[in-house]
Amino acid sequence: MMQDQQDNQTIDMMLNMGPQHPSTHGVFRMELRIDGEKIIDVKPHIGYLHRGSEKLSEGEQYHQIITLFDRMDYLANFNNELVYCMAVERLLDMEPSKRTEYIRVILCELNRIASHLLYVGTIGLDAGAMTPALFSFIGRDRIQTLFESISGARMMHNYFKIGGLKQEVPDDFVRMVKDIMPVIRRDIDQTEKLLTFNEIFLSRTKDIGVITAEQAIDYGLTGPCLRGSGINYDVRKSEPYSVYQDFDFDVPVGLDGDCWDRHWVRVKEMHESLRIIEQAIDKLPDGDVASPLGRRLIRPSEGEVYVKAENPRGEIGVYLVSDGTDKPYRLKVRPPSFCNLSAIQLLLQNSWVADSVVILGSLDIVLGEVDR
């Protein structure tokens, strides 16, 4: 009798997921403790991509740090450059020209769309749909080609400078942006038809990975992950930076805080970004985009600033301490993905192994930013 009982008992199994796993979106490892197909506990391991960007920037001059910010969230380069430039500009108490700000907003919103299009593709792959990735990359490629014609690079642009831009945009910039708008809109609509209300996708994402509003705030979730839980919090609305107060746009908010709501919020956000770009292109002022600082060495006076902005993944914060030299004394980045990922333990407990990939995909993490 005793022998029989022992034979029937199940034991928990450890399953290592990552760091080299295509569905962990980078070098991220999860130690899953599973009972059959059910996840009992999960221990996340990060740090495989820790390059010490914050420490590195203590040894670099202010102009040189922009490249480090490019490499943190490598899917939203312009948004990252913007928040760093804003921090140093506030430290120097200077304001870039209106034209600079408008071009920055247009590029940031295009970057947001490019990042979300990649997300739509990868969540499709995570849930087992191949086609949306192919469609969404058409629009993403057009946006990256536009970025290339402006900055010379498809990623890691290094285009925003402190107080201005690296160079004036090409003469046909407005036409180029207007040309790709219908392409992007078509792609978003197509992926929406294919994926968002697809029955299989709905059954894979609805009521999966639910996080309540209180839990989301407790874990410090921001961006689409927080808005998916029904909290209307967007830095562009609550504390408008750059020229975001000039534009009319809505903040899409989900209801249940499940994977589908987070997905829906991102899809709707792309439409809102298109609205912002349209308004900005129409109102684009003339003027100079060159920085008054040029290539001169920057020595801000002693002080500290905390600047935040809305990245595609959530709220990014930069805490910059200056000691009056040409290098920052301390630079701390509050990365949105870092906080969003810290909730993975809560989200994965008592879910199925097959759902873990979709839940992780719906958080839309970038490991370059988590590890810095």
Added chain:
Amino acid sequence: MANKPDDALEEVSQTTELSPELIQFKTLLESTFIDVELAFVMTDQIPSVVVPKESLHDLCVFLKTNSVYDSKMLSCMAGVDYVDYCQILYILYSVENNCTIGIKCNVEYDCKIQTVSDIWKAADWYEREIHDLYGIEFEGHEDMSPLLLYDGFEGHPGKRDFPFYNYEEY
């Protein structure tokens, strides 16, 4: 640079013109924490309080439950090495009231500080990160294993005196 925060404190206490947000913040906290020595500074545009590490936990609980500040979200936690001591900055945010406040706590390197991960879950990883980079111990934290660094890494790379540009093969 080592004495910078203290100098900043004196400057603020000497000047009589404090911003209205900071005055409101100061009045509320001083009426609640009567025996505690608090100092008030502006961190950029954020009203902040410098608190001794013994009262940090109580202050955090108070600010989270207070109806005016309602700081349900721990937005950011940063460690800054000022050579003699480490300053830990907490940035709290209230989604409902849309207000941001800061808490600063100066810790000597051989001292322990009480964890706030029981108040905000977000503090869990932030404290592990600060433990990695600065070697500050957080009392009451459940798991202090390395987060960003690998197991067995020696030294604290966030500190100013860490030999960062001397490369070593691993």
